Amino acid sequence: MSEQARDKATVLIVDDDQVLRRQLYWALDGEHHVVEAETRAGAVAQLQGGHVDVVLCDLHLPPDLDGISEGLAVIEAARAERPSVPVIVITGTHSKQVALEAIRCGAYGFFEKPFNEEEVSHIAKQAARVRRLEQENLRLRATLGAQQGFKRLCGSAPVLERVLKQARAVAETNATVLIAGENGTGKEILACAIHEESTRASGPFIAVSCAALPESLIESELFGHEKGAFTGAAQLKRGRFELADGGTLFLDEIGELSANVQVKLLRVLQERAFERLGGTKTLTVDIRLIAASNRDLEQEVEAGRFRSDLFYRLNVVPLTLPPLRERRDDIPVLAAHFAAKSAEKHGRAPAQLEPALVEALQEYDWPGNVRELENVIERLVVLTTGPRLGLEYLPEKMLRTLPFTRR
The missing domain is CATH 1.10.8.60 (Helicase, Ruva Protein; domain 3)
Structure with a gap:
């Protein structure tokens, strides 16, 4: 198999309507591998026996064509067999309440019939990207398994040992941590080590470089957005705060955030609550926040470029990594x-x-x-x-x- 073929995500279409399956196939073919199932049992067999990256599932499957019990059962089966595989549900027109019920059961997103082929391809690509990131995260953890936690920070210099002693102590708590240090000193490695040595180690570690994202996208990346929230928002998207629920969110180069995003971040730190862009429903998350900056944030506060109240919320436990x-x-x-x-x-x-x-x-x-x-x-x-x-x-x-x- 060619490198290009191996890079294609495999999408499982679950629908009893052959015409709809063909439409979805043509929408996805070329950029994805496509496999099909007509029933919940067929979907479970594909999940157990084959390689599946994304599931597209009609909620109305036989024998419950008038209800959604079979569709919800597919979501549950996917979560049991392949927890990292995102499930996108297909609903009829004006069925958003049903779709929201599916999302509460663990679905990644939804789209309505009749659907736009570009919309289907877009959400499948987005879901496959999330799946790929989770797989890379798992591979990274496996690769670093022999050197988990603070063992990955090689060295015994007293100036480093002092930092690691403090980091080990804070890892046992849920306190917010602010890591300072020049570029290349290992701030993300330290953040990951704190996560791995904490009670949240079995949860996700989600890292975001605030400097790498344009200001126009940072809010959507952090908080997510509802379908139609802005031009190009074809589907609901979960932000990094949601993805980090139950684990740790690491915000690198936090000094690059705009004043508007700083206000929203302050609220999340205070209330652990936020809304997606374009949404009205308040979401709550259970996360541990670790932030980092190569700037002196106290000087940024004095210069008026960083909110003092946000700085004090972040600076609960400050750690400074020494330069090499x-x-x-x-x-x-x-x-x-x-x-x-x-x-x-x-x-x-x-x-x-x-x-x-x-x-x-x-x-x-x-x-x-x-x-x-x-x-x-x-x-x-x-x-x-x-x-x-x-x-x-x-x-x-x-x-x-x-x-x-x-x-």
């Missing part, structure tokens, strides 16, 4: 760890670090911190063919800053 230049003794351990990791990633034999390289790494100031060190070590592993990593393939900008020029 303040923990130079940890660099050999980190470099060896990244060398082994990169060798495994690229199918290379493990290589040793020459003493001259270790000395050079400890001399450099690392403006990009741990992330930059990891990238440099990966570069050396990829370019070096021998059993030892030396100075030969260090970036020119590093060599120019070192007190010696040997290569």
Whole structure:
């Protein structure tokens, strides 16, 4: 199977109407793999025996064609067999109340008959994306299983140990945490470690980079939106707060939020309640919030760019990760760890670090911190063919800053 074919999501259509199944097939074919079932039993068989990423299910299935019990049973079966598979329900015109009942039972979303083919394709893609993100999250957890929690923050420098001691203490609580530190110091890794060592470890860890999202989309990403809330909002969308329910929400670069979003975030912190964009129903969530910033938020407050009341809500337990230049003794351990990791990633034999390289790494100031060190070590592993990593393939900008020029 080609890489492109493997990337296609598999959509299960559950409907007893052959004409409708054909319409849905043509709406999805080309960008998805499509499998079909006519009944709840057929749907369960597909869920148990095949690879399914998304389910499209008519609520009115035989033998209960006048009711929705069979459709709701498909939702329950999907949650039991494949909890991460989103189910999108199909309803008749003017059946929103029925659709909302399905959503309360665990459906991802809904659309009404007669449907628009582009609308069907859009919501299927969106649901598949959510499924893919959840799978990647699970794979990441599995990959990091051998180094869960605080073990992933390599090093024993006193300045790091002080932070980790505080982090271990706060992990046992539900307190809000604000992590400060320069870019590349490992703020998301620390946030994830706190989550994994907490009572919420079995729940989701949802990370959002506030700096990576345009202001026009950040509210929709955080709080979700109702169908028709704005141009292009073809379907109901759950925001990151909803997706993090029962777990931890990590907001990175929180200093980038606009004043309007800061107000809404303050309310969520105070009441654990919000509305989707375009919606009137108040939703409540059970989350633990961890925020991070590479800016000095106290200075941002003084400059009027960040709300003081929000800052005090976030700053319950402040943690500051040190830059790598303040923990130079940890660099050999980190470099060896990244060398082994990169060798495994690229199918290379493990290589040793020459003493001259270790000395050079400890001399450099690392403006990009741990992330930059990891990238440099990966570069050396990829370019070096021998059993030892030396100075030969260090970036020119590093060599120019070192007190010696040997290569």
